[in-house]
Amino acid sequence: MKIIKKILKSVGSFFSKWKKLLLGIIACVGTVFTIIGLDSVRRKVAGDDFVLYKTIKGDFKSSSDSMPEDNILSSDSLPDSDNTFPKEIPFGFSDVVLTDTENIGKGSLALINSQYAPMSFYTGLCPVEPDDGNYILNSPEMLISEDALPHLKDMLYDYNFYTEKNNIVIYNTTEECNSLYTSVYPENVSGYSIDIAVNSSYGEIIQYDGMDAEGWISENCQNYGFVTRFPEGKEDITGSEYSPYHFRYVGIPHAMIMTEKNMCLEEYTEYIKDYTFENPLKYTAGDTEYSVYYSSAGIPSTTLYVPESGDYSISGNNYDGYIVSYSSETASAPETAEEQ
Numbered sequence: 001m002k003i004i005k006k007i008l009k010s011v012g013s014f015f016s017k018w019k020k021l022l023l024g025i026i027a028c029v030g031t032v033f034t035i036i037g038l039d040s041v042r043r044k045v046a047g048d049d050f051v052l053y054k055t056i057k058g059d060f061k062s063s064s065d066s067m068p069e070d071n072i073l074s075s076d077s078l079p080d081s082d083n084t085f086p087k088e089i090p091f092g093f094s095d096v097v098l099t100d101t102e103n104i105g106k107g108s109l110a111l112i113n114s115q116y117a118p119m120s121f122y123t124g125l126c127p128v129e130p131d132d133g134n135y136i137l138n139s140p141e142m143l144i145s146e147d148a149l150p151h152l153k154d155m156l157y158d159y160n161f162y163t164e165k166n167n168i169v170i171y172n173t174t175e176e177c178n179s180l181y182t183s184v185y186p187e188n189v190s191g192y193s194i195d196i197a198v199n200s201s202y203g204e205i206i207q208y209d210g211m212d213a214e215g216w217i218s219e220n221c222q223n224y225g226f227v228t229r230f231p232e233g234k235e236d237i238t239g240s241e242y243s244p245y246h247f248r249y250v251g252i253p254h255a256m257i258m259t260e261k262n263m264c265l266e267e268y269t270e271y272i273k274d275y276t277f278e279n280p281l282k283y284t285a286g287d288t289e290y291s292v293y294y295s296s297a298g299i300p301s302t303t304l305y306v307p308e309s310g311d312y313s314i315s316g317n318n319y320d321g322y323i324v325s326y327s328s329e330t331a332s333a334p335e336t337a338e339e340q
């Protein structure tokens with residue numbers, strides 16, 4: 001007990017001696033914390049007022065440092081290219097300027113697969129009219145690209161003439177694939193693809209396998225601008241199993257070149273990159289010579305050279321550039337049976 005009293009007496013003496021100093025320190029610390037607290041409140045109130053009532057005018061982002069969010073291309077994503085055009089437009093040609101975000105995914109050669117999703121495709125589509133004399137529609141209302149439709153009709157007319165059969169059923173065009181088959185064949189939304197089946201002699205619709213008389217289509221479709229989109233032996237490249245019933249319109253002369261070189265669309269869009277406007281790929285079909293070249297896409301637009309005659313086609317490849325083809329004569333499907 002005496003020890004405790006002694007300790008308390010010592011503590012009391014210490015505080016008595018240093019009382020003024022300790023009170024001064026405590027007062028200073030309290031003042032500092034009070035100032036900090038008040039300043040935090042002031043900043044918070046001022047900050048809230050700034051956020052709630054501030055109006056931002058103008059775009060303060062540098063156009064060279066950023067691109068709109070809906071622009072799928074960026075300067076970093078574009079490959080280096082040697083496809084430089086002449087400074088002056090060559091005689092007989094004119095220039096076409098394309099906005100890449102609107103056009104890179106359009107056209108018959110636009111690549112659509114698990115890596116490249118479909119883009120702005122719903123333009124230039126027209127209905128496929130029933131024609132029981134040459135083909136059967138699985139649905140009364142089907143849409144297809146207006147570029148592909150006349151060639152499809154020519155192909156099926158000639159099939160009917162050479163095989164004396166009118167048993168082809170068309171299905172999975174754009175209209176149907178919007179809701180049912182997009183996950184299976186997303187490229188059908190482009191309007192350039194069709195699936196075909198066979199109306200058998202015993203009245204049942206069976207899957208087209210490219211065999212027997214119906215095999216005429218697989219053997220001759222390239223003459224009308226069509227190819228088997230997922231050919232046998234290309235599964236590792238296309239990412240899809242062999243589908244003899246699934247056809248894609250890519251246009252003339254591309255379908256002929258792809259067939260001769262045994263290329264699928266993935267291979268062809270890369271192969272054609274070796275050819276420029278000044279050094280195009282030359283291909284002769286019948287009496288017509290075609291020139292085909294590739295140009296990488298630029299930001300925010302791309303300039304292409306095309307014949308002044310207007311006899312040309314342009315297609316984006318849906319990932320990094322454009323493929324241009326033109327001829328000295330109008331390119332079209334072979335003459336129909338009646339014309340021959």
